Amino acid sequence: MNCKETEKMIPLFLTDKLNNRELSHFLMHVENCGECMEELTIQYLVMIGTSLIEDGKSFDLRKALNELISNADTKIRRWKIYMLLSYFAEIITIVVMIIILIVVIFV
Numbered sequence: 001m002n003c004k005e006t007e008k009m010i011p012l013f014l015t016d017k018l019n020n021r022e023l024s025h026f027l028m029h030v031e032n033c034g035e036c037m038e039e040l041t042i043q044y045l046v047m048i049g050t051s052l053i054e055d056g057k058s059f060d061l062r063k064a065l066n067e068l069i070s071n072a073d074t075k076i077r078r079w080k081i082y083m084l085l086s087y088f089a090e091i092i093t094i095v096v097m098i099i100i101l102i103v104v105i106f107v
């Protein structure tokens with residue numbers, strides 16, 4: 001994923017509209033690209049920060065954004081573990097089916 005694609009996804013990230021695969025690619029890029037992280041920070045401030053500041057609440061932008069990214073990271077980590085377990089379960093099912101077939105045919 002390049003910077004242009006990542007930049008287009010920022011509003012979708014901030015409104016939680018990326019699917020897990022998109023979110024995974026987005027996070028991987030943003031966490032390793034200073035420019036996109038800066039753009040994310042700016043758009044986050046504009047989208048979310050402005051309304052909070054209008055409400056008169058004190059607001060730690062960096063901390064709030066770090067939390068948002070950290071929560072998304074956790075979500076993706078859980079999703080990857082779930083996918084891995086799903087593949088594992090599928091493989092076990094296939095192996096068991098093959099064993100049953102062999103037993104039925106040859107025993």
Ligand SMILES: [Zn+2]
Pocket residue numbers: 002003004006029033034035036
């Ligand atoms: Zn970038």
